[in-house]
Amino acid sequence: MSELAAILICLCGGLTGGLVGVGGGVLFVPALTIFIGLTQVEAEATSLLMIVVVALVGTYRQHGYGNVRLREALIIGALSPLGVLLGVVIANNVSERALQLSFAALALFMAAQLVRRARAV
Amino acid sequence: MPAGATPDHAIWKLAAIGTLAGAFSGLFGVGGGTIIVPLLIFWFGYGERLATGTSLAAIILIGLLGAVAQGGIYGNVHVGTGLLLAIPAIFGVVLGTAIQQRIPQRAVSYLFALLLVAIAVELILS
Numbered sequence: 482m483s484e485l486a487a488i489l490i491c492l493c494g495g496l497t498g499g500l501v502g503v504g505g506g507v508l509f510v511p512a513l514t515i516f517i518g519l520t521q522v523e524a525e526a527t528s529l530l531m532i533v534v535v536a537l538v539g540t541y542r543q544h545g546y547g548n549v550r551l552r553e554a555l556i557i558g559a560l561s562p563l564g565v566l567l568g569v570v571i572a573n574n575v576s577e578r579a580l581q582l583s584f585a586a587l588a589l590f591m592a593a594q595l596v597r598r599a600r601a602v
Numbered sequence: 603m604p605a606g607a608t609p610d611h612a613i614w615k616l617a618a619i620g621t622l623a624g625a626f627s628g629l630f631g632v633g634g635g636t637i638i639v640p641l642l643i644f645w646f647g648y649g650e651r652l653a654t655g656t657s658l659a660a661i662i663l664i665g666l667l668g669a670v671a672q673g674g675i676y677g678n679v680h681v682g683t684g685l686l687l688a689i690p691a692i693f694g695v696v697l698g699t700a701i702q703q704r705i706p707q708r709a710v711s712y713l714f715a716l717l718l719v720a721i722a723v724e725l726i727l728s
Binding site: 488495505507509558 | 711720
């Protein structure tokens with residue numbers, strides 16, 4: 482029963498990934514911890530594998546639809562390790578709660594901008 | 603500048619998106635897509651489909667580099683479970699990209715805004 486729930490949530494994770502261009506980890510991690518019983522660390526690591534698979538298939542499909550700029554994606558991806566290092570430095574100097582609230586505020590701001598922009602089109 | 607290749611002087615913006623995506627995925631465990639998609643739309647004027655497609659391509663690399671960088675965490679990957687659960691996820695992503703081609707682009711923005719609000723609520727409550 483819990484395996485079925487995990488399968489359905491992972492289906493939704495892939496669906497979300499395809500619809501809005503994210504990896505789906507936001508759903509894979511809870512599916513793996515709650516319904517499969519992995520620890521948080523194991524779930525995040527396993528989710529990474531699933532994200533790569535989903536992103537590969539999603540990119541293949543979107544490339545077929547003419548919706549991928551490979552050069553731009555390569556530059557973005559190649560610079561991400563620099564960001565990870567920056568994130569470690571920040572995490573060591575700022576409280577976790579302050580970071581969570583800052584990112585929550587940024588996410589809400591971006592959501593409002595997306596809606597405003599979509600309405601104006 | 604919605605169409606055509608990115609001019610050289612704008613490459614620093616792509617670099618900034620990559621750096622921010624890496625930082626946020628490291629800090630919050632959210633995938634880089636949460637940052638990449640809105641910034642490609644805001645800074646480069648990409649349509650929603652182009653932004654999400656390009657984001658997925660960047661995520662392949664971010665995911666692979668993340669796995670390598672976190673060499674320790676790699677030992678924690680449950681490969682069998684991950685690959686088995688990747689099967690429904692693959693069905694999902696094929697379905698999701700197909701649906702995305704058939705809905706108005708602005709609907710993708712609304713869905714993305716919904717996802718961002720959900721993430722914000724989760725962060726505030728955690």
